[in-house]
Amino acid sequence: MPVVGTRAAFLVIGNEILTGKVVEENVPFLARELFGLGITLSRIVVCADDEAVIAADVRALGQAHDILFTSGGVGPTHDDVTIPAIARAFDRPLVRDPVLEARIREHFGARTTDGHLRMAEMPQGGELVASEKMSWPVLRVENVWVLPGVPQIFRLKFDLVRDRLARGAPFLTRAIFTRCDEGEIAALLAEVESRVPGVAIGSYPRLSDPEYTVKITVDGRDARAVDTALDALIEALPADRIVRVER
Amino acid sequence: MPVVGTRAAFLVIGNEILTGKVVEENVPFLARELFGLGITLSRIVVCADDEAVIAADVRALGQAHDILFTSGGVGPTHDDVTIPAIARAFDRPLVRDPVLEARIREHFGARTTDGHLRMAEMPQGGELVASEKMSWPVLRVENVWVLPGVPQIFRLKFDLVRDRLARGAPFLTRAIFTRCDEGEIAALLAEVESRVPGVAIGSYPRLSDPEYTVKITVDGRDARAVDTALDALIEALPADRIVRVER
Secondary structure, eight states: OOOOSOEEEEEEEOHHHHTTSSOOOHHHHHHHHHHHHTOEEEEEEEEOSOHHHHHHHHHHHHHHSSEEEEESOOSSSTTOOHHHHHHHHTTOOEEEOHHHHHHHHHHHGGGOOHHHHHTTEEETTOEEEOOSSOSSOEEEETTEEEEOSSHHHHHHHHHHHHTTSOOOSOOEEEEEEEOOOHHHHHHHHHHHHHHSTTEEEEEEEOSSOSSOSEEEEEEESOHHHHHHHHHHHHHHSOGGGEEEEEO | OOOOSOEEEEEEEOHHHHTTSSOOOHHHHHHHHHHHHTOEEEEEEEEOSOHHHHHHHHHHHHHHSSEEEEESOOSSSTTOOHHHHHHHHTTOOEEEOHHHHHHHHHHHGGGOOHHHHHTTEEETTOEEEOOSSOSSOEEEETTEEEEOSSHHHHHHHHHHHHTTSOOOSOOEEEEEEEOOOHHHHHHHHHHHHHHSTTEEEEEEEOSSOSSOSEEEEEEESOHHHHHHHHHHHHHHSOGGGEEEEEO
16 A cells, blocks of 8 residues: 555653563554554654663654654653653753643652652753643654653543644555465455555454454555455455455 | 673564554563563564565664564565565575475465465575474574564464574563652662662553552662662662562
C-alpha cells in the first residue's frame, strides 16, 4: 500500500522493556488508535534510559516522520532522562515552568524535593497542552508528543493528544479466516494486491487453532477498493476453505 | 550501568504490529532470555514489511551490535520479504538450498507452489542451523539470526539458537517493593547507583496497586555489587515503607 497522509513513529524509552521486567502495553493501544485515525505508524523503536541515545533517536525519528510520540522516562528519578534528552535533540535549554513548579510546591509542600521539581522542567519553547479534565498537561515540542510510560496515564493523556492530531481518512480493515495453506494462496494474494491500487493484503498463519489456519486481511482508506479486493479474494478462494469473513 | 559484554538488537518485522492487529509477543520472551544469558539487549525496532526498509535496518542494527535477531516475514506470501531483504543488506545473491527444496517438494508433492519454494531461499553463504529435534533449520547470516514471527515457533527455534550464543556472566536482578513517593527517594537512588560501580537502579511507579507504589530494581552482573547496593537502599529507606524484598 502506498503510504499517504500523516506518518508517525513511536519511541519507547525504558530499560525495563529491554530487560524483560515489564511487558510493553502502549504499543498495541497507540497502533490501534493511529490506525483508526488514518495515521500511518511507520516505525517503533525501544531504547534504553540513556540521554545521548534518546536524543539521537528523537532527532532522527522526529525528522523522518510527521509526528513522533515518546513514552517513558518522565518521572522524578535519575533514570528519567527523556525531557533533557528532548531538549538536547532540539538544541534548546531546559527551563522550569513556573505554573508547574507552583503546582508541585503546593502539592508536596515542605516535602518538595529536587526530584519533584525536575517534573516542572521542559525544553524552551515547548507547549504544555492541558484540558479541564486533566490534572497534569502533556508536553509537545515541535512534532514530538511526550507521554508517560505507565499505561493507564498514557491512555488518559492520549485522549488529550487525539484532538490535536491532523486526521486522514481512517484506515479500514476486513478479514477472511480460512483453512488454506499459505503457500497455495501466495500467488493469489500477490496478484490481487497488485491489481487493486491502494490496498494492503496481509496473511497471518495461525498454529493449533481449531477454527482457522490463515487469516487474510485487506486494509486501505478507500472502502470501494478494499471491498473490490475482498470480493476478488472470496471469489477466487475455494469456498469450502473459507471459515468466515469480517467486514 | 556500563554496557559490557555482548550487545544485541531485535528487529521485529510486520505491518500487523504497526497497525495494531496483532499484539507482539516475542519481545518479552527474548528480552528475558537474553537478560538471563548476560547479553545486553540494547535496542528493538519494529518496521514494516518493506524490503528496502528491512535491508537498511538489518545493515544498521547488524553493524552496531554483536548480534541481531529478526522476527517475521519468513513465510511464503508476498508480504514475506525478510530473506531477500537480508540478502540485500549483505549484498549477496539469493540462492535456493537444495536440501530444503527437496524437503518442501517431498512434503507438498504436486501441490508445491513458487510460494512454498521461496521458503528454500537464503542469502549466499548463510548457515542453516539444525538439530535432530527441529523439523526446520534456523538461518544465520553472519551475526544475524532469522526467526519467525509466530510466537510458538519463535520459542522453539530460539532453543536452537541459545546453544550457539556466546554467554556472558548472567545478569542478576533484585527488587524492593515500597510505599514510597518517587520524588522523595530520587536523590537516594541516584546516590547509590553512582556509588556502587556496575549496578543499574530502576524505579517503577505503580498506580492503584494496594500492595505498593514504587518498585525499585537493582541489576548487575556482580552479585556482591548488586547486594551492596540493595543493602544500602534497604538501610536508607524508611523501614515502614518497605513492603517486601525480592532477592
